[in-house]
Amino acid sequence: MINEDKISKILFLIREDHTNGYSQIPQKHYLGRILWSGLVSVLLLMVIIYTLPKTILSVSSLLEYSIIVSLVLFLMILLFRYFTILFMAYLYFNEYTFLTDNNYSPFVSIIVPVFNEGKVLK
Amino acid sequence: MLNLNYSNYEIIIVNDGSTDDTKAIAESMVGYHKGTVSQIKISLINKVNGGKSTALNAGIKYSDAEFVLCMDGDSQLSPDSLRFAVRHFKDAKIGAVAGNVKVVNRKKLLTDLQALEYIEGLNMARSAQSYLRAVNIIPGPIGLFRKKAIVDAGYYSRDTFAEDADLTLKILAADWNIYYEPRAISFTEAPSKLQQLLKQRYRWTRGIIQSIRKHKKLLINPTISFRNTAILWSMFYEALIWPTMNIAAHLFFIIAALFFGFSSLIIFWWIGLAILDFISALYCIITEKEESRLLPYTIVYRMFFILVIDICKAMSTIEEFLGIRMTWGKLERTGV
Known part of the structure; x- marks a missing residue:
C-alpha cells in the first residue's frame, strides 16, 4: 500500500559523466599481433626440426x-x-x-537497481 | 530486505526504465514499512534505461548516507548481512566490504557445481585477498561501500562489462582497503542452463579483461603501488594465463595418453588434481558451514566444469582482443 502522506516527489537531474558503451579495439591491430606470433612459432618449430637431427635426442x-x-x-x-x-x-x-559492536550502527542506504524484475521484486 | 537485524537503514529502488509492471510494483512499495528493528523508508527513483551502472550511480548520488550497500535486484540479503559488514568501517582505511554470495537455486547438477565454485573458487580467494585488505572483485549481489570511496573512485563506469570489478580496482587505486565479510550473505540465482552460464562467464571474462586494460598502468608499474600491481597480475593470471594453460595442458596430456603411452601417468595426474580439489572443497565447506553433499561434485568440478568454463574464458579473451562487439544478454530469472 502507498503511504500517500509520506511520499514526496522530487525531480532531479543526474549528470552522466561517462561515455556511452565501451571502446572497441581496432581488429587490424590484434590480427597483426596474432600473425606475428604465429610466424615466430613457425620459425621456432623449423629451428627445432632443423637442429634436432644434430643432437643426441x-x-x-x-x-x-x-x-x-x-x-x-x-x-x-x-x-x-x-x-x-x-x-x-x-x-x-x-x-x-x-565480535560486533552494537553501538556502531551508521545510516546505510541499500541501493536496489531493477530492470524488468517486478516478479522478483514482489 | 525489511527483515534485516539492523536499525539504521533505508532502501532506494532504482527502476532503470523497466518495460513491464516493475514500476507499478515498485511504486506500491514506496513509503515507510515496519522492519525487524525499526521503521524502514523505501524510496523509488524512476529513470530512463541506461544500464546497471547508471542505476547504481543514481541511487548513490540520491543517498545522503555515509555508507551504501549495492546489490542486484534479484538477490536476497541474509538478516545479519548488514550488521556484520558495517562493523569493518570502524577502520577508517576500509573503503568497501565484499559480501559472501551463495547460490539459492541448488539441487541441479549445474547449479550445485556453481554453488561449489562460489564456495571454493571465489570465496576462498576472497578470504586470501582479504588478509591483504585487497579483495579484487566486490561481487554485484552484495557490496557495502563507504560513499567517499566511491566518490574518490569516480562512481561506477559504463565502459566495461564488469562494472563491479572496475569499481573495485578504482577504489584500490584510490588507496582504500577492501575487506571480505563471510557472514554478510547474499543469495543469488545462478544460471541453470549451460548456455546461460556460458553467456554469463563470457561477459564476466571480457569485463575483467577490459577492467585490467583500463588499469594497465598499475599492471606494468609496481612503483605506483606494489599491492595493486600484485592484484592486477593475479587477476591477469586467473582470467588469461590459467585458462590457456589449463586447456593446453589437457589437450597436450590427452594427446600424450592416446599416442605416446602416457595414459597411466595422465590418470594419476587427474586423480591427484581431484584429491587436491576434494581437500580444498572440504576445507571451504567446513569453514563456511556449507552442505557436505557438495563434496562429491569435486570430481566433476575439476574434470569437466572448470575445463568448460576455461574454454569459455579463452574464447571470450580471443574475442575481446579481436574487438568483436557483444551484447549484454540477461539471465531469465525464475524468482526462486
Whole structure:
C-alpha cells in the first residue's frame, strides 16, 4: 500500500559523466599481433626440426621429455596457486573476529537497481 | 530486505526504465514499512534505461548516507548481512566490504557445481585477498561501500562489462582497503542452463579483461603501488594465463595418453588434481558451514566444469582482443 502522506516527489537531474558503451579495439591491430606470433612459432618449430637431427635426442624422446617437464611444471604452478590461497585464507580466518559492536550502527542506504524484475521484486 | 537485524537503514529502488509492471510494483512499495528493528523508508527513483551502472550511480548520488550497500535486484540479503559488514568501517582505511554470495537455486547438477565454485573458487580467494585488505572483485549481489570511496573512485563506469570489478580496482587505486565479510550473505540465482552460464562467464571474462586494460598502468608499474600491481597480475593470471594453460595442458596430456603411452601417468595426474580439489572443497565447506553433499561434485568440478568454463574464458579473451562487439544478454530469472 502507498503511504500517500509520506511520499514526496522530487525531480532531479543526474549528470552522466561517462561515455556511452565501451571502446572497441581496432581488429587490424590484434590480427597483426596474432600473425606475428604465429610466424615466430613457425620459425621456432623449423629451428627445432632443423637442429634436432644434430643432437643426441630423437623426436620421440623429445616428446617424452617435454610431456614430463610440462606435467611437472603445470602441477608445480597449480600447487603453488592452491597452497598460497589456502595459506592466506587460513591466516585470514585466524585473525577474523566474531565480535560486533552494537553501538556502531551508521545510516546505510541499500541501493536496489531493477530492470524488468517486478516478479522478483514482489 | 525489511527483515534485516539492523536499525539504521533505508532502501532506494532504482527502476532503470523497466518495460513491464516493475514500476507499478515498485511504486506500491514506496513509503515507510515496519522492519525487524525499526521503521524502514523505501524510496523509488524512476529513470530512463541506461544500464546497471547508471542505476547504481543514481541511487548513490540520491543517498545522503555515509555508507551504501549495492546489490542486484534479484538477490536476497541474509538478516545479519548488514550488521556484520558495517562493523569493518570502524577502520577508517576500509573503503568497501565484499559480501559472501551463495547460490539459492541448488539441487541441479549445474547449479550445485556453481554453488561449489562460489564456495571454493571465489570465496576462498576472497578470504586470501582479504588478509591483504585487497579483495579484487566486490561481487554485484552484495557490496557495502563507504560513499567517499566511491566518490574518490569516480562512481561506477559504463565502459566495461564488469562494472563491479572496475569499481573495485578504482577504489584500490584510490588507496582504500577492501575487506571480505563471510557472514554478510547474499543469495543469488545462478544460471541453470549451460548456455546461460556460458553467456554469463563470457561477459564476466571480457569485463575483467577490459577492467585490467583500463588499469594497465598499475599492471606494468609496481612503483605506483606494489599491492595493486600484485592484484592486477593475479587477476591477469586467473582470467588469461590459467585458462590457456589449463586447456593446453589437457589437450597436450590427452594427446600424450592416446599416442605416446602416457595414459597411466595422465590418470594419476587427474586423480591427484581431484584429491587436491576434494581437500580444498572440504576445507571451504567446513569453514563456511556449507552442505557436505557438495563434496562429491569435486570430481566433476575439476574434470569437466572448470575445463568448460576455461574454454569459455579463452574464447571470450580471443574475442575481446579481436574487438568483436557483444551484447549484454540477461539471465531469465525464475524468482526462486
